[in-house]
Amino acid sequence: MEGGCGVAGGTEGGKKQQQQARPQFGRSLTYHHHQGHRLLPRWRRPQLADEPRARPQAVVLYTTSLRGVRRTFADCSAARAILRGSRVAVDERDVSMDAALRRELQALLAARGRAFSLPQLFIGGRLVGGADEVRQLDESGQLRRLLEGAAGQDPAFVCDACGGVRFVPCPACAGSRKVFDEEEDRALRCGDCNENGLVRCANCSS
Numbered sequence: 001m002e003g004g005c006g007v008a009g010g011t012e013g014g015k016k017q018q019q020q021a022r023p024q025f026g027r028s029l030t031y032h033h034h035q036g037h038r039l040l041p042r043w044r045r046p047q048l049a050d051e052p053r054a055r056p057q058a059v060v061l062y063t064t065s066l067r068g069v070r071r072t073f074a075d076c077s078a079a080r081a082i083l084r085g086s087r088v089a090v091d092e093r094d095v096s097m098d099a100a101l102r103r104e105l106q107a108l109l110a111a112r113g114r115a116f117s118l119p120q121l122f123i124g125g126r127l128v129g130g131a132d133e134v135r136q137l138d139e140s141g142q143l144r145r146l147l148e149g150a151a152g153q154d155p156a157f158v159c160d161a162c163g164g165v166r167f168v169p170c171p172a173c174a175g176s177r178k179v180f181d182e183e184e185d186r187a188l189r190c191g192d193c194n195e196n197g198l199v200r201c202a203n204c205s206s
């Protein structure tokens, strides 16, 4: 009986010691974890790269970088500049870089009974319109209200993963558009990239 009491007392004392020691140990571990995480380059932090996808109000601007039609090119630049001035993060989709993006916009406009034209702005999945609509909304102050739920971004921001091009060479085929199929013993068209051997930059596109 006496021995049992002694053991119980000893256990009690041991528990107290552990409880006191634990928080300090925990803090130390957390501190080291954060230090290590901060050293990773921005594109290697998955939770940050995934953030734009979770934003409720995606700002998507379809543009072209082809100068074939001067008016269209100037309109794209004007819409881009207005959004940049609004200090919001824009997912710019250059349809001249990717035929799939052109088809995507064609389908979105056709579903709304609109003819194909560039640029086109969508906020939170809703079609806002082209350069004239963006200009008018900006001048009347309504654009600011429409962009209230959008993610902010410094106008000087340049994506360090793609340099602002929004596309990077396909990692699966290194931009060659061909991958070697061992079963068929021949090179096949890479299924990951577009007609230019590019994939959209995961760091700045949603």
Ligand SMILES: [Zn+2]
Binding pocket: 159, 160, 161, 162, 163, 164, 165, 166, 167, 201, 202, 203, 204, 205
């Ligand atoms: Zn990028």
Ligand SMILES: [Zn+2]
Binding pocket: 170, 171, 172, 173, 174, 175, 176, 177, 178, 190, 191, 192, 193, 194, 197
């Ligand atoms: Zn590829």
